[in-house]
Amino acid sequence: MFVLPVCRRHSYDGGLRILMELNDLQQTRYTKLQALQEQGFEPYPARVPARTHTLNELREQFVALEAAGTVVTVMGRIRQRRVMGKSAFVQLADANGGFQAFFSKRDIGDEPYKRFIDASDLGDIIAVSGTLFVTKMGEPTVAVQEWTLLSKAITPPPDKREGQFSDSEARHRQRYIDLMANPEVRDIFRIRARLISALRRYLDDQGFLEVETPVLQSLYGGAAARPFVTHHNQLHQDLYLRIATELYLKRLIVGDMEKVYEIGKDFRNEGVDRFHNPEFTMLEVYQAYADYTTMMDLTEAMVVFAAQAVFGTLQLDYQGTTIDLTPPWPRISMRAAIQQATSIDIAAEDTLETLQAAIKAANLRVDLHPTWAKQVDELFSEYVEDGLVQPTFITDYPRALSPLAKRKPADPNFVERFELFMIGSEMANAFTELNDPFDQEQRFLEQGRDYAAGDEEAMQMDLDYLEALKVGMPPTGGLGVGVDRLAMLFTNQTTIREVILFPHLRKVKEAASSAAEGGA
RNA sequence: GGGCCGGUAGCUCAACGGUAGAGCAUCUGACUCUUAAUCAGCUGGUUGUGGGUUCGAAUCCCACCCGGCUCACCA
Numbered sequence: 001m002f003v004l005p006v007c008r009r010h011s012y013d014g015g016l017r018i019l020m021e022l023n024d025l026q027q028t029r030y031t032k033l034q035a036l037q038e039q040g041f042e043p044y045p046a047r048v049p050a051r052t053h054t055l056n057e058l059r060e061q062f063v064a065l066e067a068a069g070t071v072v073t074v075m076g077r078i079r080q081r082r083v084m085g086k087s088a089f090v091q092l093a094d095a096n097g098g099f100q101a102f103f104s105k106r107d108i109g110d111e112p113y114k115r116f117i118d119a120s121d122l123g124d125i126i127a128v129s130g131t132l133f134v135t136k137m138g139e140p141t142v143a144v145q146e147w148t149l150l151s152k153a154i155t156p157p158p159d160k161r162e163g164q165f166s167d168s169e170a171r172h173r174q175r176y177i178d179l180m181a182n183p184e185v186r187d188i189f190r191i192r193a194r195l196i197s198a199l200r201r202y203l204d205d206q207g208f209l210e211v212e213t214p215v216l217q218s219l220y221g222g223a224a225a226r227p228f229v230t231h232h233n234q235l236h237q238d239l240y241l242r243i244a245t246e247l248y249l250k251r252l253i254v255g256d257m258e259k260v261y262e263i264g265k266d267f268r269n270e271g272v273d274r275f276h277n278p279e280f281t282m283l284e285v286y287q288a289y290a291d292y293t294t295m296m297d298l299t300e301a302m303v304v305f306a307a308q309a310v311f312g313t314l315q316l317d318y319q320g321t322t323i324d325l326t327p328p329w330p331r332i333s334m335r336a337a338i339q340q341a342t343s344i345d346i347a348a349e350d351t352l353e354t355l356q357a358a359i360k361a362a363n364l365r366v367d368l369h370p371t372w373a374k375q376v377d378e379l380f381s382e383y384v385e386d387g388l389v390q391p392t393f394i395t396d397y398p399r400a401l402s403p404l405a406k407r408k409p410a411d412p413n414f415v416e417r418f419e420l421f422m423i424g425s426e427m428a429n430a431f432t433e434l435n436d437p438f439d440q441e442q443r444f445l446e447q448g449r450d451y452a453a454g455d456e457e458a459m460q461m462d463l464d465y466l467e468a469l470k471v472g473m474p475p476t477g478g479l480g481v482g483v484d485r486l487a488m489l490f491t492n493q494t495t496i497r498e499v500i501l502f503p504h505l506r507k508v509k510e511a512a513s514s515a516a517e518g519g520a
Numbered sequence: 521g522g523g524c525c526g527g528u529a530g531c532u533c534a535a536c537g538g539u540a541g542a543g544c545a546u547c548u549g550a551c552u553c554u555u556a557a558u559c560a561g562c563u564g565g566u567u568g569u570g571g572g573u574u575c576g577a578a579u580c581c582c583a584c585c586c587g588g589c590u591c592a593c594c595a
Binding site for chain 1: 521527529530531532543544545546547550551552553554555556557558563564585586587588589590592593594595
């Protein structure tokens with residue numbers, strides 16, 4: 001038994017509702033709400049009756065609860081309502097499941113029954129108490145003895161049938177309706193949460209320390225990207241939203257923390273497509289006394305751990321293709337990968353002129369770029385990347401593309417770096433971190449020349465970071481993982497928007513202003 | 521930024537130059553074992569916005585807004 005306090009509440013009128021225009025359907029529900037208030041019932045009560053079970057627990061424990069005649073109290077949203085005169089069946093839904101409730105006039109009394117029929121609507125959130133039984137059609141059901149409105153829904157749900165809310169713009173702008181109407185969307189974010197939890201657990205178990213570094217930075221760095229700019233009023237100072245956590249995490253390595261990681265948002269002021277959202281979740285990991293081969297092993301083991309933890313298998317279905325995560329994953333140098341795909345040997349064609357001549361001779365259709373390194377990158381993107389569906393490490397990148405990575409001892413034009421590719425997309429990026437402050441200074445200067453030449457993504461000189469390196473950073477392996485992209489693989493989604501709860505969308509303009517702009 | 525496709529009732533969609541419709545939801549009525557309940561009846565629209573062409577525009581044209589795919593940019 002539960003009794004909810006009833007309060008006589010203020011009127012909603014008096015100009016307070018001026019901003020919330022109600023359409024016909026909403027007005028109908030608002031009228032019902034007012035009728036309830038007039039009868040002394042609170043449509044948005046402060047107190048909730050004690051919930052004895054979730055709807056899934058009701059299903060799991062049904063036999064015992066029914067046999068014992070236990071009175072249960074459950075709550076949920078009304079998803080379906082079938083009224084047949086003096087009785088009604090109602091389908092309730094909560095976070096993880098659904099259950100049927102049976103209202104009969106004889107059981108709950110004339111007045112509460114009439115109140116339910118008159119005042120409740122699809123989408124309302126209610127609590128019901130009663131015992132359990134099985135209907136003639138075999139459906140486990142609560143025989144309601146009492147019911148209480150917990151929250152009146154003014155806006156009707158899209159459609160009582162699942163999956164009928166499919167307009168992708170509406171789904172992302174009104175994610176709350178999407179989550180309510182499309183249970184598989186909830187599943188996507190459950191899997192995403194379990195994935196992130198597994199990554200964290202793996203790193204914690206390996207002795208890494210989770211840390212937090214600044215999002216607001218006076219100097220951005222750690223990646224090739226354009227930043228978002230913001231401003232601190234009191235300090236009269238422009239600040240950047242971070243594009244990477246790298247340079248701060250390596251300062252911690254200098255500080256002898258040895259094994260650290262951070263999971264957080266990075267922000268890049270760039271185009272938006274199915275693999276890029278302006279803000280995205282990045283995992284970065286740094287380990288002292290290690291190099292990029294250590295990070296390759298770690299990446300492989302961590303993703304394998306996550307797949308086992310989330311799915312219990314290493315074979316993931318992605319858009320009809322089985323992605324096999326069974327280690328070891330192939331490790332191919334960028335030189336070999338390009339040679340295999342185009343028969344051009346970038347080690348032999350080691351100047352821009354000879355490389356472009358080779359491209360011309362091979363009749364390859366790629367854009368021409370101003371530097372050798374960018375031309376190599378272009379070749380790779382155009383002829384190799386899309387084909388990397390199964391997990392593959394591509395190793396050893398041109399130096400100029402990687403100003404924070406250590407040179408390969410045998411060939412100073414290449415650095416000790418790898419990227420992990422799956423489903424045709426970059427998933428992770430790692431290198432043997434450059435800890436030589438003098439070489440790092442040279443690389444920053446090199447970037448500065450690129451910036452002056454018009455490369456807006458070139459890195460800025462970071463003198464404070466150089467100061468840190470002068471204190472001495474141990475040999476270190478560093479790794480960055482695109483968590484959203486990994487989530488795309490784990491949830492079998494083709495766009496990053498589907499694995500981000502509130503992906504970036506343009507602001508909806510007022511009709512009047514858009515008309516004014518249109519006419520201007 | 522370019523190309524292509526789209527925006528019509530609360531939701532999902534028709535109508536493609538001649539009165540803007542259906543299913544579900546809503547509303548009214550019937551119904552005490554339904555489960556996409558059923559039956560009967562009634563509602564519901566500035567067709568994204570603003571112009572233009574036309575006797576007549578959701579439909580054709582132009583501009584703009586929002587979205588999707590794609591290319592480019594970009595890791």
